Amino acid sequence: MRLDEDDFRLQNLETDSDVEQFLELMRKVFGETTGVDRLAKKLIDHHPIMTLQDFFVIKHEGRTVAGLNLIPVTWSVGGIPLKVAEMGCVATLSEYRRQGLTRRLVSEFHKRVEEQNYHLAAIEGIPFFYRQFGYEYALPLLEETKIRFDKIPDYESKCTVRSFTDMDASKAMALLEQSQKKFYVHAVRSAEIWKIQQGTGIASDPEPFESYAVEKEGEVIAYFRMRENPSDKEIMVTEITDVDTLAAQAVLEFLKRMGNQRGIETLSANISYEEPFAQHLMSLGATKRTPTYAWQVRITDYAEVFQKLKPLFEKRLAVSMYRELSERLNFNFRRFTVQVTVENGEFTNIQRLESSERSPIGLNPTVFVQLVLGYHSRDELEMVYPDFRIEVSHKHLIDVLFPKMPSYIHSAY
Numbered sequence: 001m002r003l004d005e006d007d008f009r010l011q012n013l014e015t016d017s018d019v020e021q022f023l024e025l026m027r028k029v030f031g032e033t034t035g036v037d038r039l040a041k042k043l044i045d046h047h048p049i050m051t052l053q054d055f056f057v058i059k060h061e062g063r064t065v066a067g068l069n070l071i072p073v074t075w076s077v078g079g080i081p082l083k084v085a086e087m088g089c090v091a092t093l094s095e096y097r098r099q100g101l102t103r104r105l106v107s108e109f110h111k112r113v114e115e116q117n118y119h120l121a122a123i124e125g126i127p128f129f130y131r132q133f134g135y136e137y138a139l140p141l142l143e144e145t146k147i148r149f150d151k152i153p154d155y156e157s158k159c160t161v162r163s164f165t166d167m168d169a170s171k172a173m174a175l176l177e178q179s180q181k182k183f184y185v186h187a188v189r190s191a192e193i194w195k196i197q198q199g200t201g202i203a204s205d206p207e208p209f210e211s212y213a214v215e216k217e218g219e220v221i222a223y224f225r226m227r228e229n230p231s232d233k234e235i236m237v238t239e240i241t242d243v244d245t246l247a248a249q250a251v252l253e254f255l256k257r258m259g260n261q262r263g264i265e266t267l268s269a270n271i272s273y274e275e276p277f278a279q280h281l282m283s284l285g286a287t288k289r290t291p292t293y294a295w296q297v298r299i300t301d302y303a304e305v306f307q308k309l310k311p312l313f314e315k316r317l318a319v320s321m322y323r324e325l326s327e328r329l330n331f332n333f334r335r336f337t338v339q340v341t342v343e344n345g346e347f348t349n350i351q352r353l354e355s356s357e358r359s360p361i362g363l364n365p366t367v368f369v370q371l372v373l374g375y376h377s378r379d380e381l382e383m384v385y386p387d388f389r390i391e392v393s394h395k396h397l398i399d400v401l402f403p404k405m406p407s408y409i410h411s412a413y
Contacts, residue, residue, distance in 0.1 A: 035206030
């Protein structure tokens, strides 16, 4: 039996009681031991930008029965920063589900996203559910490389591993930024977020992590984060910067010794397959998780995304056969069109038209996010989606503007 919609009140967190009810909601929905309530508390107490206005809840007779939050992050897309609103802590008490409460919360979330001019909205999220709100899988998530410790050779590396200290933070920031250059899309982690993560021992995963620095001749050349997963007898590497062979061997020597001391059988690297450490593990016979999961992403304003990424598109044209292109390109999104006027390789005008007349560039509006973020190529999308269709005359141009490239999102809160 459905409850009367008038019995529900949508609001932001306001009082200490509201906060405690939200944390209790996290514990009831996700479980007492998952730590999701700790992650929410960290965001409330420590995040440098978030306020209680970024937490949305629905109350029934004064009781918080559903909620979610908006986590502001920045993603770099080809070196251009985009504002991204990550949806997190989405929860509804079991007895209140199938009442449309999440739909009301997501609608309010999207309203805030538009008001504050976010370019993208994103969520890790459960499978399929968020498609109804315009989200599409668009970036790699949950890549994992796994190997038993008894398959790892005994190394004697010239590098040393020690506990991470606050003095290492600035060097670690630089190492991470350098490592992220291989990723087309990656998260930007501010100095404030670095300090909060190290201070609380919690990143976007609610389980606490340990940090270690790798030194060679007294200089920090890498760092990594790890945590123990006792139920699966695993040590999990959750973040690591670029490592050469000697540094990788030092990390493995350290972790294998730790695993033997703690009675742990397996090493799991929950990092990008593009990371040198993951590739080193694969060279030793480690297995990859396939298929992986993916971030679900929604474009807020299509014309604005074209405008924001304009320097990137022009740069790609400049090093291609289209460097002197002059053409009015109509990106037909079936319900509307983004019209881009190109003159001698420069985007001189970008506008949204509320029409969808036939064009050589026909796009599925939801799936387009996969193309713009380099997750899938034009030909891959055309093979899967009949409503994603580019005429022969413009296939190569689209390939130049939107190449498929590796990406990875490190924790940014």
